[in-house]
Amino acid sequence: MHGESAPRTLRFGANYTPTRGWFHHWLDFDLDEVRADLDSIAALGLDHIRVFPLWPVFQPNRTLIRPRAVEQLVALADAATERGLDVTVDGLQGHLSSFDFLPSWTGTWHRRSIFGDPEVVAAQEEYLRTLAGALADRPNFLGMTVGNEVNQFADDPHPDPDRITREQAGRWLERMLAACEEGAPGRSHVHAEYDAAWYRDGHPFTVAQAARLGAATAVHSWVFNGTVQRHGPSGTATEHHAAYLIELSKAWALDPHRPVWLQEVGAPAPQIRPGRAARFAEATVANALDCADVWGVTWWCSHDVSRELADFPELEYGLGLLTNDRRTKPAGAAVARIADTWRGREHRPPVRTTALAVDVGGAEEAPRRSLCAPGGAFFEAWTALTADGVRPAVVLAERAGDPAHLAARGITEVLHVPPPPA
Incomplete structure (x- = not known):
């Protein structure tokens, strides 16, 4: 039947946030603590983790990738293998939980674009190739993500962005993904942006890149991006935000059954109160899994951030499935039940x-993509249909009249966003 995808076995995992020292644990790596x-992650019944080396720790000089740091990454992967975790x-x-981690050779006296400077880009390629190559023979290594939300370095509201064009962003992503492939051929290498790529007019990283590269x-x-503020903690838009992004991405994909990985999703306080976190997790994951071609769900994050560490935004401290002393929280129990x-x-x-149908002024540049953001006409129309039980897919306006495309996705009816009231 047209539109049907091959059945998949879903994957459930966590973004690994170490309990001792957060990601600074690479500075005094303790394999027993990691184990x-x-x-505690494996005890939840999860099957994979997403791991975050700190770029300045691993590559403190443009021509120095620390062998000991790479060995520690491999040791972490091997410890995961022993526990059945990919x-x-x-x-x-890069960027993690409001903190930037850029090497000293890209800033101040050595200030140069991390996207455009030829020496920086070549060093990034070597770094990604080295990490991927070190793990290439490990059977539990799934692949690389180029970086965590590195698009935030390219545009406002970053206080000191490296501004680039859409074309430059695309070329940079292609080079980084190629370096990962060179290091570990045949693994699943991807890139990941925060939602400015989906929602911010003029942002150089685009939905087309997200849905077609990698x-x-x-x-x-x-959901703290305006969704929960507009719709409340149990609103349709809030509990379907992950599903919405999955369906939105599928409009741009060239492969009608391209896998979509819900790589980060979490229950941020105070918008989602701790007492509602489990309910939010259950609803969010159930709605995401009502979408086809989902590879899996990787919750943010595994463990709470220790209150001994200063200056995090308040919401970052309590996002874990487990406490900082490795006790399962209600959200952790909920995700474990789902898995x-x-x-x-x-x-x-x-x-x-x-x-x-979504019309953002052209698929490649998407100059009106803010229509897709919370409060935008398309976002709110999709939400209203969902609240009515319609289960809407998304199709680009320029493909809404393409019978072959619609048939490949199993779409038999195309609706349009109603015009604003006069």
Whole structure:
């Protein structure tokens, strides 16, 4: 039948946040502490972790990639293997939980663009190639992500962005992905942006890049972006935000069954109160899994950030499935139940036969993509349809009249966003 995808076995994992020292643990790496952390993740019944080397720690000089740091990354991956956990590794960190981690050779007296300077880009390629190559023979290594939300370095509201064009962003992503492939051929190498790529007019990283470059589309779903503020903690838009981004990405994908990885999703306080976190997790994941071609869900994050560490935004401290002393929280129990329910089952949700057409002024540049943001006309129309039980897919306006494209996705009805009231 047209529109049906091959059944998949869903993957459930966590973004690994070490309990001792957060990501600064690379500075005084303790494999026993890592093993204890991974034991607590595996006890939830999860099957993979996403791991974050800190770029300045691993490559403190443009021509120095520290062998000991790479060995520690491999040791972490091997410890994960022993606990039945697969590993995916982010390279260019980059940006984590409001902190920037850029090497000294890219800033101040050595200030140069991390996207455009030829020497910096060549060093990034070597770094990604080295990390991927070190893990290439590990059977539990899934692949690389170029970096965590590195698009935030390219535009406002970053206080000191390296501004680039859409074309430059695309070329940079292609080079980084190629370096990952050179290091570990045949693994699943992806890139990941925060939602400015989906929602911000003029942002140089685009939905087309997200949905077409790399082995899968990575989605980061955070409802503090105006969604929960407009719709409340239990609103349709809030509980379907991850599903919305998944469906939005599918409009741009050239492969109608391209896998989509919900790579980050979490329950941020105070917008989602701790007492609602488990309910939010259950609803968010259930709605995401009502979308076809989902590879899996990787919750942000594994463990809470220690209150001994200063200056994090308040919401970052309590996002873990487990506490900082490795006790399971209600959200952790909820995700564990979901993983257990799906273990060994095929994922093949019903085809979404009704689509809502999105017109952002052209697929490549998407100059009006703010229509897709919370409060935008398209976002709100999709939400209203969902609240009515329609299960809308999304199709680009320029493909809404293409019978072959619609048939490949199983779409039999295309709706359009109603015009604003006079």
